[in-house]
Amino acid sequence: MTQPDPVTTAASTSVDTTANHRSFTELGLIPELLETLKALDYQSPTAIQQSTIPAVIAGRDVLGGAITGSGKTAAFALPIIQLLAKSSKQSKQGNVVSSLVLVPTRELAQQVADSFMRYAQNIKPNLKVLAVFGGVSTNTQMLSLRGGADILVATPGRLLDLISSNAVKLDKVSTLVLDEADRMLSLGFTEELTALLEKLPAKKQTLLFSATFPEEVTSLTQSLLNNPVDVQLQSQEENTLVQRVITVNRNRKTPLLVQLIKENDWQQILIFASAKYTCDRLAHKLDNAGIKAEIFHSDKAQGTRTRVLDGFKRGEIRVLIATDIAARGIDIEKLPIVINYELPRSPADYMHRIGRSGRAGEAGIALSLISHDEYQHFAVIEKKNKLRLEREQHLGFEADEEAPEDCPSRVEKPMAKPAGSGKKHRNKMPQANTELWSKK
Numbered sequence: 001m002t003q004p005d006p007v008t009t010a011a012s013t014s015v016d017t018t019a020n021h022r023s024f025t026e027l028g029l030i031p032e033l034l035e036t037l038k039a040l041d042y043q044s045p046t047a048i049q050q051s052t053i054p055a056v057i058a059g060r061d062v063l064g065g066a067i068t069g070s071g072k073t074a075a076f077a078l079p080i081i082q083l084l085a086k087s088s089k090q091s092k093q094g095n096v097v098s099s100l101v102l103v104p105t106r107e108l109a110q111q112v113a114d115s116f117m118r119y120a121q122n123i124k125p126n127l128k129v130l131a132v133f134g135g136v137s138t139n140t141q142m143l144s145l146r147g148g149a150d151i152l153v154a155t156p157g158r159l160l161d162l163i164s165s166n167a168v169k170l171d172k173v174s175t176l177v178l179d180e181a182d183r184m185l186s187l188g189f190t191e192e193l194t195a196l197l198e199k200l201p202a203k204k205q206t207l208l209f210s211a212t213f214p215e216e217v218t219s220l221t222q223s224l225l226n227n228p229v230d231v232q233l234q235s236q237e238e239n240t241l242v243q244r245v246i247t248v249n250r251n252r253k254t255p256l257l258v259q260l261i262k263e264n265d266w267q268q269i270l271i272f273a274s275a276k277y278t279c280d281r282l283a284h285k286l287d288n289a290g291i292k293a294e295i296f297h298s299d300k301a302q303g304t305r306t307r308v309l310d311g312f313k314r315g316e317i318r319v320l321i322a323t324d325i326a327a328r329g330i331d332i333e334k335l336p337i338v339i340n341y342e343l344p345r346s347p348a349d350y351m352h353r354i355g356r357s358g359r360a361g362e363a364g365i366a367l368s369l370i371s372h373d374e375y376q377h378f379a380v381i382e383k384k385n386k387l388r389l390e391r392e393q394h395l396g397f398e399a400d401e402e403a404p405e406d407c408p409s410r411v412e413k414p415m416a417k418p419a420g421s422g423k424k425h426r427n428k429m430p431q432a433n434t435e436l437w438s439k440k
């Protein structure tokens, strides 16, 4: 089958993301990968895959602006697997790694490694894919690193530990992926990242993905990337995710949440709170209202976190209450609803939180419940993310015009009134949403 020269799409530094939609075959993927994609029922490449796959195959550096849920993992994993499968397998000397993927969290490390394994299942001889991250025994990871790895997915801190114990060497890395670079830097991994980059060879292919581009990410891209193909995509979620905001008095938030869960009969709900104690308290209150919820935050042991997340993914846990630790990277297919019980501090985290819903073309709702003390902050989130969402009120839970006496924001200026100039508007549903909100 004739395949177009992948270099043609990568020739300019900026990719036309509206270019004709091409199939996986037309992107130049090898038969083993096409077979796997068929078995996974991936019918056509997502926008980021369209642009990234040919660029990586052609050996280009890539700067990708995309959030989890856009099909980003396959966008870099498929061409990396292809490059490794095509490169003549040299017998490895020592604990060397060919492709290194750096990620900010443990969960994401495991998830990305699982994706690599899934996508590489038909490649012979098998590629060795490993994930290393903190919170679990180093010894097991040291043992598995013996003989190196074709693909290593790692969090920066643990990887540095393993390098200092000579368990792994990075001087033969040919492809480096920095996944969720903004998150990595905002989590304070700057020093670790600098130390790691020094251990990598100067000549390598680098792919950097980030949902947002604050100054420190931009300077990292400038120092790290060599004439990259710039793939800046609007998130897929924009088409499929409905964002809603309901204003409510602070002391009525939990009753409103209970009401919404019961009214809509949602079966798989991810709720974000800003503090661990809020998660614990909210779980207790939901429990009292007959809604069983599990908690996911950094005080929980790694084993518990994995168990809870798996249970949630399988649909055995209906409600998961989490801090921002779950905001990035966690991939739960077809998660219908994400609720911001409290807002995240950073506007970028708002985007990451809502990215848990409406994955890869599926419909979803991101619902924020905001009280008077959060009005101003939500306006900042909107401004930074170039959003303007209509304020809604829920019948029986309408926010007072002024912040109530006990609300911490009495001193803050109230934000724009809900649409309808003071009239309560009755739980107005956006058109695209009706199906999801109706009881099944």
Ligand code: AMP
Pocket: 041, 042, 043, 044, 045, 046, 049, 067, 068, 069, 070, 071, 072, 073, 074, 331, 333, 359, 360
């Ligand atoms: P990611 O953005 O990499 O976290 O991917 C989000 C979800 O989309 C994952 O569940 C993938 O399995 C799925 N996915 C990725 N690419 C495709 C595709 N081309 N067609 C269908 N599903 C996909």
